[in-house]
Amino acid sequence: MDFNLTQEQTQLSDTLRRWIEKEYDFEARRAIIKSAEGVSADAWSGLAELGLMALPVPEAQDGFGASGSDMFAVMQELGKGLLVEPYLATVSGVQYLKQDAEKHAELLQQVAGGEARIACALGEAQSRYNRYDVAMTAKADGDGYILNGRKTVVVHGAQADHLIVSARTDGDPRDHSGISLFVMAADAKGITRSDYRTIDGMRAADINFADVRVQVASLIGAAGEAWPIIDVVSDYSCALICAEAVGIMQATYETTLEYLKTRRQFDQPIGAFQALQHRMVEMFIEVEQARSMAMLAAARIGSDDAEERRRTVSGAMIRVGQAANRVGEEAIQLHGGIGMTNEMQVAHYFKRLTMFGAVYGDVDHHINRFTHQPAFPQSA
Amino acid sequence: MNLDYNAEELDFRAEVRTFIEENLPSDIQAKVLAHKRLNRDDYKRWHQILHAKGWVAPAWPVETGGAGWNPVQRHIWEEEATRAGAPNVLSFGVNMIGPVLMAFGSDEQKSHYLPRILSCEDWWCQGYSEPGSGSDLASLKTAAKRVQEDDGEYYVVNGQKTWTTLGQHADMIFCLVRTDNSGRKQQGISFLLIDMNTPGITVRPIITLDEDHEVNEIFFDNVKVPVKNLVGQENMGWTYAKYLLSHERNNVAEVGRSKRELRYLKQLAMAYTSDGKPLLEDPLFARKVAILEAELMALEITNLRVVSADDGKSEPGPEVSMLKIVGTEVQQRLTELMVQAVGPYGLPFDAEFLEGETEHAVTGKDDAAPLTAAYLNFRKASIYGGSNEIQKNIMNKMILGL
Numbered sequence: 001m002d003f004n005l006t007q008e009q010t011q012l013s014d015t016l017r018r019w020i021e022k023e024y025d026f027e028a029r030r031a032i033i034k035s036a037e038g039v040s041a042d043a044w045s046g047l048a049e050l051g052l053m054a055l056p057v058p059e060a061q062d063g064f065g066a067s068g069s070d071m072f073a074v075m076q077e078l079g080k081g082l083l084v085e086p087y088l089a090t091v092s093g094v095q096y097l098k099q100d101a102e103k104h105a106e107l108l109q110q111v112a113g114g115e116a117r118i119a120c121a122l123g124e125a126q127s128r129y130n131r132y133d134v135a136m137t138a139k140a141d142g143d144g145y146i147l148n149g150r151k152t153v154v155v156h157g158a159q160a161d162h163l164i165v166s167a168r169t170d171g172d173p174r175d176h177s178g179i180s181l182f183v184m185a186a187d188a189k190g191i192t193r194s195d196y197r198t199i200d201g202m203r204a205a206d207i208n209f210a211d212v213r214v215q216v217a218s219l220i221g222a223a224g225e226a227w228p229i230i231d232v233v234s235d236y237s238c239a240l241i242c243a244e245a246v247g248i249m250q251a252t253y254e255t256t257l258e259y260l261k262t263r264r265q266f267d268q269p270i271g272a273f274q275a276l277q278h279r280m281v282e283m284f285i286e287v288e289q290a291r292s293m294a295m296l297a298a299a300r301i302g303s304d305d306a307e308e309r310r311r312t313v314s315g316a317m318i319r320v321g322q323a324a325n326r327v328g329e330e331a332i333q334l335h336g337g338i339g340m341t342n343e344m345q346v347a348h349y350f351k352r353l354t355m356f357g358a359v360y361g362d363v364d365h366h367i368n369r370f371t372h373q374p375a376f377p378q379s380a
Numbered sequence: 381m382n383l384d385y386n387a388e389e390l391d392f393r394a395e396v397r398t399f400i401e402e403n404l405p406s407d408i409q410a411k412v413l414a415h416k417r418l419n420r421d422d423y424k425r426w427h428q429i430l431h432a433k434g435w436v437a438p439a440w441p442v443e444t445g446g447a448g449w450n451p452v453q454r455h456i457w458e459e460e461a462t463r464a465g466a467p468n469v470l471s472f473g474v475n476m477i478g479p480v481l482m483a484f485g486s487d488e489q490k491s492h493y494l495p496r497i498l499s500c501e502d503w504w505c506q507g508y509s510e511p512g513s514g515s516d517l518a519s520l521k522t523a524a525k526r527v528q529e530d531d532g533e534y535y536v537v538n539g540q541k542t543w544t545t546l547g548q549h550a551d552m553i554f555c556l557v558r559t560d561n562s563g564r565k566q567q568g569i570s571f572l573l574i575d576m577n578t579p580g581i582t583v584r585p586i587i588t589l590d591e592d593h594e595v596n597e598i599f600f601d602n603v604k605v606p607v608k609n610l611v612g613q614e615n616m617g618w619t620y621a622k623y624l625l626s627h628e629r630n631n632v633a634e635v636g637r638s639k640r641e642l643r644y645l646k647q648l649a650m651a652y653t654s655d656g657k658p659l660l661e662d663p664l665f666a667r668k669v670a671i672l673e674a675e676l677m678a679l680e681i682t683n684l685r686v687v688s689a690d691d692g693k694s695e696p697g698p699e700v701s702m703l704k705i706v707g708t709e710v711q712q713r714l715t716e717l718m719v720q721a722v723g724p725y726g727l728p729f730d731a732e733f734l735e736g737e738t739e740h741a742v743t744g745k746d747d748a749a750p751l752t753a754a755y756l757n758f759r760k761a762s763i764y765g766g767s768n769e770i771q772k773n774i775m776n777k778m779i780l781g782l
């Protein structure tokens with residue numbers, strides 16, 4: 001057993017950290033958030049130069065075929081820097097394309113080269129965190145399909161040039177079978193996107209599909225059989241946001257600790273108050289417990305044992321989700337008034353941590369999933 | 381033991397309920413119920429409606445223009461007003477500086493300022509906290525030096541206040557300033573009333589994490605304040621400040637508001653579904669709501685126990701700290717569960733909609749759009765007015781004596 005990052009992973013983390021310090025500090029990030037695009041093309045090419053885009057892409061498509069722990073290392077750093085670029089969305093998109101890699105080799109190569117950005121349009125107004133709750137339809141029509149419906153709160157939906165979309169080719173809403181996945185250009189005819197800010201500094205969009213025509217070739221996997229793919233890729237994304245959250249929590253912890261040493265009230269550092277010392281110790285424990293689960297999730301996302309994968313990933317989402325909430329709230333409280341201001345990095349850590357479960361499922365969602373695993377009565 | 385209102389109290393409740401139904405402007409009510417941001421005019425309008433009725437200052441004696449209500453009546457009023465979605469009347473004038481002036485102000489100060497507080501002709505803000513003096517308020521440094529000039533005696537004020545709530549709208553600020561450095565830090569503090577239009581005052585906005593402009597920094601650069609604006613005696617300000625803080629803790633429990641928000645939470649949890657079923661039917665979510673509701677029920681009675689024990693003469697004790705701790709925890713938990721209730725719709729941030737610049741949220745989910753901002757904003761509740769840690773220190777000292 002070895003819990004350390006490999007030499008290569010450490011190197012990549014260090015390089016990425018230095019790049020963020022130089023190119024993506026608080027002010028730079030603020031300017032990007034304020035810009036009309038909401039993301040930075042320069043940052044994207046900078047990250048591509050560091051190899052981040054090629055990292056998750058299979059070697060056969062010009063990538064590096066990264067492991068879960070490689071991605072763990074990267075996501076931690078992106079978390080510390082609070083990057084608002086469509087990286088997680090694109091990497092998740094890559095995971096979908098990988099399920100049918102030869103067919104979608106060209107797009108994978110483009111991603112690896114830093115030339116494509118992907119968003120995953122899976123959620124709908126009624127679906128909450130249940131990705132099988134798909135009302136959008138895809139009707140077979142000659143050599144293709146016609147898509148109708150609406151996807152909601154698609155993270156970076158308007159910043160992507162390609163969309164991965166789930167739609168029902170068969171069955172009733174909420175059936176696990178009958179769901180199909182398509183990949184298409186984001187500006188295809190019949191697609192309209194309404195872009196908006198998210199509270200944690202990113203962008204999301206509601207996307208309308210009105211008689212959007214796609215070719216059979218745009219299918220990922222077989223028609224009507226996308227659910228297992230969605231399930232496994234969602235787990236992959238979960239593991240990555242757990243890693244990102246661990247990076248954010250580590251930074252939050254360090255910032256708060258530093259503040260307790262420097263802020264003086266009653267003629268002493270507030271860190272001298274035992275009431276606050278215990279709170280900081282609890283925060284430390286939260287971060288370490290979350291880190292352990294995030295590491296485990298990263299190690300298991302490639303597992304062939306689907307049930308063990310689900311158990312681990314949902315377990316991680318439960319534990320990291322709780323930690324994200326506690327660490328974020330405590331950090332603000334221990335900062336006092338200054339923690340409430342938008343000028344402070346810690347407020348931005350808090351906002352991102354608050355939204356930890358908003359896309360891939362909150363703690364309750366994952367408790368339900370965890371307890372519904374067939375082996376739950378025996379597992380330990 | 382009898383935990384119900386008597387006939388007189390029920391009549392009173394019916395009277396205020398009817399008044400609110402007939403007089404609360406529907407646009408203001410809609411904003412409050414929808415968690416949208418209120419502007420200066422919204423606060424002023426409701427204030428003036430209450431003023432016309434004689435109800436804007438529930439605790440003030442009738443002879444000073446108040447409603448002269450007893451603690452139970454005040455509680456009923458708060459509950460009814462918040463239940464209906466009325467905005468709070470801002471504390472700074474009515475609940476803070478008003479009572480201080482009544483207790484310690486000069487006759488001239490009383491006759492000039494009290495009517496203007498009631499009519500909202502003066503909008504007051506509170507200048508206590510400084511960058512270096514939050515929990516340790518008595519360490520404050522903003523200095524006031526007494527000087528004689530040709531046209532009279534002045535204090536010349538230099539320094540900085542911060543976190544000044546709604547100071548951007550204020551006509552007047554009451555300030556704690558240092559007039560003496562020689563003794564203990566609690567000595568040497570004076571209480572000044574300062575016109576916000578005096579030359580040398582600069583107000584700079586502080587934008588909070590929900591991108592709202594609710595607090596400010598206020599800089600004082602050789603600001604000349606006539607000595608007649610000193611409250612009580614020089615160097616006795618700490619006594620007045622403590623008196624004020626005990627009034628600031630009136631209605632800290634915010635039970636009425638939390639009951640309204642609990643009902644709203646349940647509406648959300650019925651409207652938003654998971655797997656085709658209302659979220660409130662998910663045992664995990666229902667459990668959290670039930671635990672919170674039981675806590676609020678307990679708080680309501682604890683609060684009423686404190687209210688009933690208030691004979692109007694003795695100072696509020698450490699039990700007020702308990703109300704503040706539990707009250708703010710309940711408020712914060714409510715906002716947290718609301719965010720959870722709407723799932724992915726907690727993510728969009730729609731500042732234009734919050735400010736009332738657009739009629740509908742960009743996502744079409746008007747009910748969800750303000751919730752995460754409200755959650756973030758309410759983290760303040762356990763920080764200001766004496767943080768919950770400071771409240772616990774007070775309770776420890778006054779009750780446990782450990």
Ligand SMILES: Cc1cc2nc3c(=O)[nH]c(=O)nc-3n(C[C@H](O)[C@H](O)[C@H](O)COP(=O)(O)OP(=O)(O)OC[C@H]3O[C@@H](n4cnc5c(N)ncnc54)[C@H](O)[C@@H]3O)c2cc1C
Binds near residue numbers: 263333505542
């Ligand atoms: C939204 C908002 C509105 C406000 N409005 C006003 C206003 O209108 N006028 C005004 O004058 N002020 C206002 N305040 C200021 C408020 O009163 C202070 O923020 C508060 O007193 C805490 O001070 P601080 O922010 O400096 O935190 P600090 O005092 O620096 O505290 C930092 C942390 O240390 C803890 N701590 C401090 N001392 C101890 C101790 N002895 N034991 C244990 N823990 C301790 C605190 O609880 C907190 O968690 C407002 C604040 C906010 C956030």
